[in-house]
Amino acid sequence: AFPTAFPFSATVEGIFNKTVNGVSISDWSTPSVGGFARFNGIDNRPIYPDGYRTGTKAFVLENTSRGYGWSANITLDAQPTKYLSMMAAYTHTVAKDVTGMPGSNAESAFTYVPTVEGPNNIKLHNSQYNTPNRLVASLTAHDNSGNHYSLIYEGWQGGRNYSYMTANDINGDGYNYDAIYVPTDQEVADNEFRFVSADDQTRFMDYVHNDSYLKNRQGKYAEPYSLYSPWVHRVDFSYKHDFVVNFGKTVNKLQLSFDVKNVLNLFNSKWGVAKYLNPEIGSDPRILKYEGVDTDGFATFSTPASIHADTKTFTPSYSLGQAWYASIGVKYVFN
Numbered sequence: 001a002f003p004t005a006f007p008f009s010a011t012v013e014g015i016f017n018k019t020v021n022g023v024s025i026s027d028w029s030t031p032s033v034g035g036f037a038r039f040n041g042i043d044n045r046p047i048y049p050d051g052y053r054t055g056t057k058a059f060v061l062e063n064t065s066r067g068y069g070w071s072a073n074i075t076l077d078a079q080p081t082k083y084l085s086m087m088a089a090y091t092h093t094v095a096k097d098v099t100g101m102p103g104s105n106a107e108s109a110f111t112y113v114p115t116v117e118g119p120n121n122i123k124l125h126n127s128q129y130n131t132p133n134r135l136v137a138s139l140t141a142h143d144n145s146g147n148h149y150s151l152i153y154e155g156w157q158g159g160r161n162y163s164y165m166t167a168n169d170i171n172g173d174g175y176n177y178d179a180i181y182v183p184t185d186q187e188v189a190d191n192e193f194r195f196v197s198a199d200d201q202t203r204f205m206d207y208v209h210n211d212s213y214l215k216n217r218q219g220k221y222a223e224p225y226s227l228y229s230p231w232v233h234r235v236d237f238s239y240k241h242d243f244v245v246n247f248g249k250t251v252n253k254l255q256l257s258f259d260v261k262n263v264l265n266l267f268n269s270k271w272g273v274a275k276y277l278n279p280e281i282g283s284d285p286r287i288l289k290y291e292g293v294d295t296d297g298f299a300t301f302s303t304p305a306s307i308h309a310d311t312k313t314f315t316p317s318y319s320l321g322q323a324w325y326a327s328i329g330v331k332y333v334f335n
Contacts, residue, residue, distance in 0.1 A: 008076075014073070016068070017069045017070070019064065019065055020065055021064075021065070025060065025101070025109055025110045026059070026062060027060075030053055031052060036049065039297060039298060046171060048172035057107065059107060067096055071091060073090065073092075074090055090133075091133075091134045093134075096125065100129055114179040116171075116178070116221050118173040119177070125226070126161070126225050133157040136152070136153065138150060154233075155231055158229060165179055167288065170290040182208060182220060196301065196302050203308040204303040213226070227285065230314055234264065235263050236262065238257065240257045252332065252333060252334050253335070255332075257328065258328055259326065265323055270316065275314035277313070280306045280311065285313070288301045288303065289304060
């Protein structure tokens with residue numbers, strides 16, 4: 001125990017969820033990739049042959065037990081004086097599933113999950129809709145003259161979760177949602193991962209070295225929905241003043257309020273602004289283009305012109321919703 005001279009509390013909470021009868025979707029007209037040929041080299045994903053499908057597409061909803069999630073939260077509350085209160089809370093969330101069913105019909109829900117071996121072979125991955133980190137804090141004060149002040153901070157990472165993919169269909173399954181392999185420098189030097197030109201190789205590897213997610217993912221396939229939008233930090237300010245209104249024998253209250261949302265943005269246009277995927281990259285980060293198989297059976301790649309050492313993965317979103325704004329309010333409270 002930690003004795004304090006004022007009211008103080010710390011609360012720790014945890015939640016764990018396990019998927020029991022979740023929903024997934026598969027295409028029964030697609031055979032197993034076990035007998036398919038594969039590329040040579042480190043990215044040895046299967047190659048779907050022409051006419052691989054038996055009959056027409058047959059999408060079937062199925063149950064799955066693959067998936068889980070957990071969330072941990074710590075909250076601190078303190079009241080150093082009767083006029084001042086403070087709170088801070090941090091939440092970390094992990095959510096894994098095989099599909100968030102990201103579509104309006106069976107085929108689109110089946111299609112829009114990045115995979116390596118095709119949408120019938122989805123691996124467990126980070127949830128499309130997860131916000132992994134969130135931090136909130138507040139400072140409130142009041143006095144005996146009817147004044148109320150508050151500062152509220154909120155910071156979060158994620159909310160816009162992206163997947164690194166190829167610009168086209170590499171495995172021939174007919175679905176353009178193929179996750180990229182992120183080669184190590186040694187694999188590129190050993191010609192285990194091949195580019196069509198030295199310029200394509202240089203620009204791609206320079207981008208990998210400057211991107212925190214890709215740099216830590218070298219030697220593995222990029223995971224679906226695991227590129228999180230950067231942290232956003234925002235502070236709101238609120239001031240309220242209470243006026244006593246005597247109405248006969250009844251004492252009511254008239255409250256005037258002045259609020260500023262995203263107050264940091266008032267002082268600097270770069271503060272409190274969320275960053276989203278760089279429009280130069282596109283609506284999805286498709287940073288490799290499959291250019292065919294070479295005589296050695298290796299997949300070869302080119303790098304889009306927008307990808308190079310100076311490319312920023314995320315750029316600020318300067319829109320009306322990111323700007324500060326102020327409001328004035330009046331409220332009459334009856335007793």
